[in-house]
Amino acid sequence: MYKCKYFTIKELVNPAFLKMTDETILWKVFDDRLLRAADKIRDMYGAIIINGGSLTDCGLRLDDSKTGAKFSAHKYGRALDLHIVEIEKKGLSKDAKITEYKKIRKELLQISEFNNLSFETGIYWLHIDTFNRSNRLFNP
């Protein structure tokens, strides 16, 4: 079983999951390729926030979550929304953040070990997922 080096399970799941079951089961729910990728991206870009503060749906979401798509990869342990602290602390506009995250996606797409990752475009955070997609760059 792979557990993240940099992220606790609390950062990876909606808080309601922590009341339902134990951490081992929650780790097991995740696609390990996604967890490994999150750690590698953390190695590359420094501190990253997933869930925390007002953010509760940036990792595993409840089946009845109203956030995002009905069949979102977030509901299957196959998506994470990463907020790179270095970008977040710059106090940029949404558009400038979109540009920053676009650059990061472009860099990540060049790296063969991320070949199983897909990225949502046009957003001001880094959504990564391991869904079985035909296009690695998408916008729902």
Ligand SMILES: [Zn+2]
């Ligand atoms: Zn997402």
